[in-house]
Amino acid sequence: xxxxxxxxxxxxxxxxxxxxxNCTYTATGYPSLFWYVQYPGEGLQLxxxxxxxxxxxxxxxxxxxxRKETTSFHLEKGSVQVSDSAVYFCALSDNAGGTSYGKLTxxxxxxxxxxx
Amino acid sequence: xxxxxxxxxxxxxxxxxxxxxxxxxxxxHEYMYWYRQDPGMGLRLIHYSVGExxxxxxxVPDGYNVSRLKKQxxxxxxxxxxxxxxxxxxxxxxxxxxxxxxxxFGPGTRLTVL
Numbered sequence: 001x002x003x004x005x006x007x008x009x010x011x012x013x014x015x016x017x018x019x020x021x022n023c024t025y026t027a028t029g030y031p032s033l034f035w036y037v038q039y040p041g042e043g044l045q046l047x048x049x050x051x052x053x054x055x056x057x058x059x060x061x062x063x064x065x066x067r068k069e070t071t072s073f074h075l076e077k078g079s080v081q082v083s084d085s086a087v088y089f090c091a092l093s094d095n096a097g098g099t100s101y102g103k104l105t106x107x108x109x110x111x112x113x114x115x116x
Numbered sequence: 117x118x119x120x121x122x123x124x125x126x127x128x129x130x131x132x133x134x135x136x137x138x139x140x141x142x143x144x145h146e147y148m149y150w151y152r153q154d155p156g157m158g159l160r161l162i163h164y165s166v167g168e169x170x171x172x173x174x175x176v177p178d179g180y181n182v183s184r185l186k187k188q189x190x191x192x193x194x195x196x197x198x199x200x201x202x203x204x205x206x207x208x209x210x211x212x213x214x215x216x217x218x219x220x221f222g223p224g225t226r227l228t229v230l
Contacts, residue, residue, distance in 0.1 A: 004158070032216045043120070043206055043221035044159075051216045089158060093215035101166055102147055102213040103174065106158035 002027045002094050006107035013080055013114050021075040021110045023064075023090035031092040033057075033066055033073040034104070038087040047075075047088070080114045087111050117142050120222035122207050128228045129197045137192040137225050139207030145220070147213030148190040149174070150182060152203040153224070159206060165190055166213055197229045 007022040025031065032051045036044040048057030053068035062077045073090060090107040093100050123138045139148065146167050151159040151174075161174030165184040179201060181193045190209075194201060204226050208219040 036221075041223075043223045044208075044219075045221065046218045049216070049218070093217075095215040099213070100215040101164060101172075102210050102215060102217045102219065103149070103161055103164060104159070104219060106160070108156050108158045 002031070002092060002105045004090050004092055004105055004107035006088075006090050006110050009109070010111035010113060013112070015082055015114055015116050016079045017114075019075070019077040019080045019084075019112070021088055021090075021112070023073045023075065023107060025071050025073065025090075025092050027071075027092055027094045029094045029100075031094040033064070034091040034093070035062070035064055035073070035075050036089045036091060036106075038089065038109075040086070044089060080112075082114045082116055085112055085114045119143065120207055120209055120220050122205075122222040122225050124225060125223065126226050128230065129194075130230050131198060133197050134193070134195050135197065135227075136194075137205055137207075137227075139190045139192070139209075139222060140188055141190075141207075141209040141220070142188065143209060143211070143220065144187070145209035145211050146187075147210045147217075148184065149208045149210075149219065150180070150190065150192045151206045151208065152176065153206060154203050162192065162205075197227075199229045201227065202229045203227060 035047040050057040050066035149164040150162040163182040168187040210217040
């Protein structure tokens with residue numbers, strides 16, 4: 001079945017540092033890939049997505065590129081801020097065998113803490 | 117718009133008790149989902165619905181029932197709560213339910229079963 005693996009956390013960075021959170025996946029169809037972010041005490045919200053190979057999703061300074069050859073969708077940001085402290089989830093939605101009905105398979109989440 | 121709302125925000129149950137979690141969305145979305153979030157495991161799909169009057173099982177459906185009597189509401193029931201159901205429960209909705217669609221999440225319900 002489908003699965004998503006994220007790098008182990010937690011990740012602690014100083015403000016303005018470079019961020020990478022690794023994400024790899026296995027899927028039987030042609031998945032769409034997502035990064036969701038969960039700020040403290042809130043639900044998840046979409047950060048960015050990519051729907052086909054070589055697409056780059058971007059939002060709020062974050063980027064991730066859909067790499068089919070390495071089955072990866074790593075999240076990057078050039079300069080993090082304290083306000084980026086949150087839990088980040090990589091996810092996929094696979095349409096193998098027909099419609100997926102949008103069902104998401106999530107990674108385990110990576111806790112990011114950014115210090116001033 | 118309120119988006120996706122969940123009631124209650126917190127609940128403590130004793131083993132064997134029952135309860136219903138309510139999810140409501142005001143975006144006229146067709147698809148709705150219930151997930152549970154456990155430490156180190158991400159979110160796992162419990163049940164989902166592709167429209168009013170329809171429901172389907174997700175990855176971890178055992179011990180839960182759902183109903184979608186109105187398009188805007190999706191209820192999650194626990195008939196006989198167990199400590200293994202201690203978790204944070206999230207409801208989500210999406211417009212068409214395709215694999216490219218964005219899901220919109222509620223703020224969550226933190227449930228503790230003693």
